[in-house]
Amino acid sequence: MNVLDINDLSIDFPTSKGVVHAVSHFSLSVPKGRRVGFIGESGSGKTTTALAAMRMLAAPGFVAGGSIRLNGVGGTDLLGLSDEEMRRVRLRRISYIPQGAMNSLNPVMRVETQIWDGIVAHEGHVEPGELQRRSREVLAGVGLEPHVGQLYPHELSGGMKQRVCIAIGVCLQPDLIIADEPTSALDVITQRHVMQTLREVQDKIGAGLILIGHDMGLMAQSVDDLAVMRLGELVEFGDVRQILENPRHPYTRELISSVPLVGGDSFLDSTPRAPEVQTDTGAPPLLEFRNVSRRYGAVTALHPMSFRLDGAVPQIISIVGQSGSGKSTMGGLMLGFNTPSTGEVLFKGQDINALGGAAALTFRKEVQAVFQDPYACFNPFYRVNHALKFPFKRFGLARDEAHVTTAMEEACVAVGLDPSLVLNRYPHQLSGGQRQRLIVARALMLSPKLLIADEPVSMVDASLRATILKNIHDLKDKHGISILYITHDLATAYHVSDYVMVLYHGHVVEAGPPKEVIGHPQHAYTRLLIDSIPWPDMDRDWGSAADARADLEELDRISQRPETVYRGDVPGFHLAQA
Amino acid sequence: MADHSTPNAAGAQTPDLTARQIRRMKRFDNPWRNPKLIWGAGLLLGIVAMGILGRIFWDPDLVFTGSGLTRQPPVGLENLRGQVGTWAHPLGTDGAGRDVLALLIIGAPNSLFVGVLASLIGMSIGIFLGFSAGFIRGRVDDVIRVLSDVMITIPPLLILVVFQAAYGDISLTMMAILIACFVWQSPTRLIRAQVLSMRESGYVQMARLSGASTMHIMFREMMPNLVPYLFGSFIANVTTSIVTAVGLEVLGLGPQRIPTLGRTIYEAINSGALIQNLYWWWGIPTILLALMFIGLLLINLGLDEVSNPRLRKL
Numbered sequence: 001m002n003v004l005d006i007n008d009l010s011i012d013f014p015t016s017k018g019v020v021h022a023v024s025h026f027s028l029s030v031p032k033g034r035r036v037g038f039i040g041e042s043g044s045g046k047t048t049t050a051l052a053a054m055r056m057l058a059a060p061g062f063v064a065g066g067s068i069r070l071n072g073v074g075g076t077d078l079l080g081l082s083d084e085e086m087r088r089v090r091l092r093r094i095s096y097i098p099q100g101a102m103n104s105l106n107p108v109m110r111v112e113t114q115i116w117d118g119i120v121a122h123e124g125h126v127e128p129g130e131l132q133r134r135s136r137e138v139l140a141g142v143g144l145e146p147h148v149g150q151l152y153p154h155e156l157s158g159g160m161k162q163r164v165c166i167a168i169g170v171c172l173q174p175d176l177i178i179a180d181e182p183t184s185a186l187d188v189i190t191q192r193h194v195m196q197t198l199r200e201v202q203d204k205i206g207a208g209l210i211l212i213g214h215d216m217g218l219m220a221q222s223v224d225d226l227a228v229m230r231l232g233e234l235v236e237f238g239d240v241r242q243i244l245e246n247p248r249h250p251y252t253r254e255l256i257s258s259v260p261l262v263g264g265d266s267f268l269d270s271t272p273r274a275p276e277v278q279t280d281t282g283a284p285p286l287l288e289f290r291n292v293s294r295r296y297g298a299v300t301a302l303h304p305m306s307f308r309l310d311g312a313v314p315q316i317i318s319i320v321g322q323s324g325s326g327k328s329t330m331g332g333l334m335l336g337f338n339t340p341s342t343g344e345v346l347f348k349g350q351d352i353n354a355l356g357g358a359a360a361l362t363f364r365k366e367v368q369a370v371f372q373d374p375y376a377c378f379n380p381f382y383r384v385n386h387a388l389k390f391p392f393k394r395f396g397l398a399r400d401e402a403h404v405t406t407a408m409e410e411a412c413v414a415v416g417l418d419p420s421l422v423l424n425r426y427p428h429q430l431s432g433g434q435r436q437r438l439i440v441a442r443a444l445m446l447s448p449k450l451l452i453a454d455e456p457v458s459m460v461d462a463s464l465r466a467t468i469l470k471n472i473h474d475l476k477d478k479h480g481i482s483i484l485y486i487t488h489d490l491a492t493a494y495h496v497s498d499y500v501m502v503l504y505h506g507h508v509v510e511a512g513p514p515k516e517v518i519g520h521p522q523h524a525y526t527r528l529l530i531d532s533i534p535w536p537d538m539d540r541d542w543g544s545a546a547d548a549r550a551d552l553e554e555l556d557r558i559s560q561r562p563e564t565v566y567r568g569d570v571p572g573f574h575l576a577q578a
Numbered sequence: 579m580a581d582h583s584t585p586n587a588a589g590a591q592t593p594d595l596t597a598r599q600i601r602r603m604k605r606f607d608n609p610w611r612n613p614k615l616i617w618g619a620g621l622l623l624g625i626v627a628m629g630i631l632g633r634i635f636w637d638p639d640l641v642f643t644g645s646g647l648t649r650q651p652p653v654g655l656e657n658l659r660g661q662v663g664t665w666a667h668p669l670g671t672d673g674a675g676r677d678v679l680a681l682l683i684i685g686a687p688n689s690l691f692v693g694v695l696a697s698l699i700g701m702s703i704g705i706f707l708g709f710s711a712g713f714i715r716g717r718v719d720d721v722i723r724v725l726s727d728v729m730i731t732i733p734p735l736l737i738l739v740v741f742q743a744a745y746g747d748i749s750l751t752m753m754a755i756l757i758a759c760f761v762w763q764s765p766t767r768l769i770r771a772q773v774l775s776m777r778e779s780g781y782v783q784m785a786r787l788s789g790a791s792t793m794h795i796m797f798r799e800m801m802p803n804l805v806p807y808l809f810g811s812f813i814a815n816v817t818t819s820i821v822t823a824v825g826l827e828v829l830g831l832g833p834q835r836i837p838t839l840g841r842t843i844y845e846a847i848n849s850g851a852l853i854q855n856l857y858w859w860w861g862i863p864t865i866l867l868a869l870m871f872i873g874l875l876l877i878n879l880g881l882d883e884v885s886n887p888r889l890r891k892l
Contacts (some may be wrong), residue, residue: 338784364789376780381802387781391788439784 002071003175003208004030004053004094009066011048011057011232022048022061023232030176030208030237035199037223037240038212039255041461045232046212047099050178053078053210054096055086070094072175092122095169097179097198104165105153111164112149115139115171122172137519138171139164141204142197143549159190163197170201176208182279183218186486188532189555193548195222195299195534214462216259217534220244221542228252241538258462259536260491262518284349286311286449286482287334287367291343294329295507302326302333302506305345309484310572311449314476316483317573318493321503322529327486330503331454334484335369346449365395368448371471376436378427384435385423388442395446411441415471440471444479451475454486469496490530494518499570502526505559511575512567523565524558607756609868615880620874625686625866632683640667640677641684641837648675649849652858670718670858672842673849678862684836686866689871692838693820694752700761700819701812707762708769709796723770726763733794735825742831747784753826757819765811806885813878817871824867839863 023045030036038046051057053068055078067077072093081089090096098104106114112135119126119134126134136146142163153161162182169177179198183191199222202209211223219226219240226243228236228251236249247253273349285308288458293304309317321327332338333345344351347363355363371377378384388408398404412419415437422434430438436456443451453472457465473496475481487493493500493514500517502510502525510523521527528551534542542548566575632638639645649758650671653663663670669678672874742748748756776782777800785799827831827840830848834841846852846860 329793335787337786361789364787369783369787371780371783373780377784379785379799379803387784387788390785390790394789 001031003032004210005069005071005075006049006053007067007069008047009052009068009215010064010066011045011052011061014063015060020526021064021232023052026066026229026232026234026356028227028234028237030210032175032208033203033206034213034225035202035209035223036225036227037132037219038210038227038229039214039216039219040229041214041463043231044229046229048178048232049229050096050180050212053176053178054090054094055079055081065110065364069176075536086232088122091118091169091174093174094178095172095174097165097169097177097182099181100185100209105161107153109152110149111151111153111156112136112139114164115149115168118171120166129201134171135167138167141170141201157190158186159194162186162190162194165202166198167392170205173205174207176210177202178210178212180212181214182211183320184213188534189322189528189548189552191218192532192534192542193552196542196544196548198222215534216244216256216536220536220538221534228255244536254463255288256536257497258466260466260489260495261535261537262491262494262530262533263333274374283312284346284350285309287335287484288346288349289333289343290346292333292340292345293342294326294333294338295341300506305508305576306343307483307573307575311482313572314480315498315570315572316473316476316485316496318485318487318497318500319503320490320493320529321502322488324502324505326452326506327488327503329506331369331452331484331486334353334450334452335367335563336363361395365391365446368443368446368450369452369453369454370436370439370443370456373459374432374439375427377439378435382426383424384427384430384438388423388438388445391442392445397446407445408441411445412438414444414474416462416467417441417442433460433468434459436464436468437471440468440475443481444475447479448481451481451483452486456485457492458488465492472496490518490533499573501575502529504562507557507562508564508575510565510567513570516567522553522567523563525562526565528555604647610884612880612883614876614883618873618876618878618880620890621869621876625690625870625873629683629687632679636679636683637677638680638684640680643674643676645677645680646671648673649769649854649856649859651856652678652862655858657856658854669862670844670856672859673851674845676837678842678859681837681842682839682863682866685839685842685863686870688836689820689823689839689867690870692750692754692757693816693825695751696757696761696795696819696823697812697815699755700815701757701765702812703758703767705769705808706805708766709765709773709800712770712773713796714844715794722766726766729760730763732760734822738822738826739829739831742826746831750836750838751822753832757822760822761815761818765808765815768807768811769804772804773800776803806881810876810878810881810885813881814875815875817878820867820870820874839867 003008006026006028009023009026010021013020013022026049028036038049040046047056048061052063057063063079068079069075070078070089070093073089078086078089101243105111112132115135115138116131119131135149139146139149144160144163144167148156148160156164168180183194183197195218211219213219223240225238226240227234228243228249230251236243236247236252243252244256247256257383287309289305291304291306292302293300294302309315319327319330329338333340336345338572339353345353347367350359352363378387382423385408388411389404392398392404392407412422417434417437422430427435456472457468460468469492472483476483485493485497497514500509500511500514502517502523504525510517510521510526517526518530521530531551543546646667648671649657650661650667651657651663652670653665653668655663667677667679669682671679702763707722707726711719734757741756782795782799785795788797823832824840827838828844828847830844832838832841842863843860846856851857851859
């Protein structure tokens with residue numbers, strides 16, 4: 001028995017440049033108690049479809065054709081209901097768990113009051129005692145203590161807030177739950193816990209679930225059926241195991257293959273060069289941390305640490321950690337955007353915070369960066385070539401105008417962009433992937449000695465991640481640039497790096513070659529991180545919510561006394577933690 | 579869309595797009611072709627044009643005392659003494675026989691001039707202090723922030739009344755400078771806030787990585803993106819400045835020998851125009867002021883829509 005039948009649905013957005021078909025001829029059914037995943041890249045129409053089922057499409061979008069039938073209300077077409085009838089359907093029949101729970105809860109209302117709101121809106125007056133009982137019950141269902149109901153949203157962590165949103169979504173036991181990227185802002189460990197909670201609750205009330213996401217691994221661990229969407233069309237639909245193991249559509253294959261796996265085949269087809277025999281030249285190391293720490297008031301973002309990167313042979317050093325582990329602080333320290341509380345950061349033997357004039361300019365030329373957000377890195381006022389042209393001239397690399405143009409074009413070609421298509425555009429006219437590749441091209445043009453890549457692919461669609469990482473990897477292989485790769489993604493760190501440091505609460509907990517650290521982790525935290533990654537593999541199960549809870553408690557325990565596990569050295573890099 | 583689509587925003591039904599709607603949507607391709615902006619600019623330019631054309635086609639010397647009979651009504655109206663307006667003074671004359679039309683031709687652009695000049699000076703101070711506070715931070719920021727916060731709490735009219743009462747007659751420029759001392763605070767705060775958030779943005783970081791100087795970052799990277807805010811703030815300041823200037827003039831504290839709209843209203847009130855029902859005497863300058871404010875408001879609303887596309891409606 002199906003909960004929801006979407007039949008030949010088309011959704012159009014009229015714009016001044018013509019009508020955009022956000023969704024075209026989409027048909028799908030959600031059976032009772034079954035979990036259906038919608039996967040696709042940004043702009044594929046997956047959220048738009050779900051919002052249409054809630055009748056919450058943003059203007060000027062409208063349903064151009066088709067029907068959405070909900071069997072809980074006698075199989076009537078939702079699109080024909082009046083506003084008042086639709087209000088009764090929302091939450092009672094279909095509930096929606098939004099993306100970014102942080103912003104979805106009312107900051108000035110207690111959690112339980114927000115749960116009561118939904119109940120009262122649908123059932124009229126309910127006795128306070130009864131409300132209290134029901135909110136406690138539903139909070140317990142998502143694994144939260146009863147006293148959480150008395151708290152305000154700012155007193156909860158991100159994972160708890162997301163679970164409160166789930167509690168609100170299931171408090172009226174709807175027929176269908178739509179969860180729109182419910183874990184996109186959470187780290188992997190919390191993500192596992194929240195997803196398992198959602199799965200358990202949904203099992204208990206027997207509702208259908210539509211899970212919207214872009215992560216093939218998360219889908220493999222969470223849903224029964226998978227719908228692959230691309231440019232508003234359903235390209236493949238079927239059992240998740242069948243799709244993962246035997247994808248029919250080339251796009252599905254592309255999506256699956258773009259997920260890097262620890263231990264799987266590398267997406268980089270470069271042959272690793274044997275490290276050249278190192279002769280100790282006595283030259284100062286490229287980058288050195290001497291007992292560097294960083295405190296913000298009472299919080300220590302980075303505990304004293306020392307390392308030395310020789311840079312004679314280009315290497316990729318990965319710094320891995322969750323949000324708040326201090327990895328971006330390290331990046332800021334290396335770029336001189338942030339000053340250490342103790343110790344000093346040395347570049348070629350000179351303290352980077354004491355450089356002046358010409359020396360500072362040289363330092364800037366030799367240490368470049370790629371940042372996380374490709375949307376913010378271009379000044380919207382200028383064409384994108386400004387970002388490439390300006391530093392090139394500023395560092396005195398340009399001989400004349402023609403030389404600048406040639407250099408820009410060569411750099412674009414090297415990262416696989418067509419210079420005539422991208423260089424003279426404004427940033428908003430380019431996609432995120434194109435912009436991020438332009439930033440890599442910019443680094444390439446300046447040929448620095450060291451590149452700090454701070455989460456360079458976390459905001460780029462999955463299919464492009466491999467390409468951009470390949471571009472970055474080429475910087476090392478073909479252009480001899482040493483790279484510090486800062487990331488939360490263990491799988492990509494496994495493939496690209498020569499040395500990995502796992503950071504937790506400002507401590508290095510495990511460090512060594514990636515095959516050791518990520519392939520065979522020894523520290524409890526590293527193991528937990530790797531276990532929490534949702535693998536796009538049906539036979540590698542995530543475990544139950546109880547496991548996840550036990551792991552979180554384990555994490556609390558180890559955070560008290562972090563210790564470093566050294567897993568071997570690579571030539572040219574030395575780490576020591578005070 | 580109101581006349582075509584059903585009330586539900588979910589869009590259950592297809593709104594059929596008429597040619598008019600498509601034309602309205604096309605308008606957003608160029609945000610500067612905003613009707614509010616165009617109408618507002620038109621009104622202000624009209625007042626400037628009146629000042630220029632008036633000097634050519636009318637005699638500006640008629641602003642002097644005794645240019646005609648006193649308290650004449652405009653054409654088509656009659657005053658208490660039963661005199662009928664003549665074409666020699668189409669808008670009548672005031673209590674000293676000055677021609678009201680000439681007063682407006684000279685006075686309206688003067689009022690606008692005071693507002694624009696005061697706002698320009700205030701904005702320049704605001705841009706300088708706002709950028710300094712937001713970009714340099716630390717002590718400089720503390721000093722500028724406290725200073726502007728303190729200045730915001732002082733009512734400008736009070737200080738100006740005391741100042742003008744003590745110094746007597748002043749020039750238009752002097753008045754603009756005095757008013758400027760009270761309109762730099764809000765642009766300072768606005769720009770400081772924008773600079774504070776912008777200095778953490780990706781492109782500013784990129785510019786720092788590119789070895790850009792502080793001046794380059796402030797004026798080449800940040801400033802162009804602030805232009806819509808600066809314009810909006812400028813226009814709002816012109817409004818405030820004109821209100822302050824007219825307020826002073828109506829109290830009789832503005833320039834004594836230069837015709838302005840506020841001064842004309844002051845003289846009308848002072849000569850008993852309200853009791854004698856000579857409503858055109860104070861009414862016509864008031865209408866001009868109202869038009870000026872409506873023009874400024876429309877420009878401000880238009881600029882808001884230009885800089886914030888979400889406010890644009892179909």
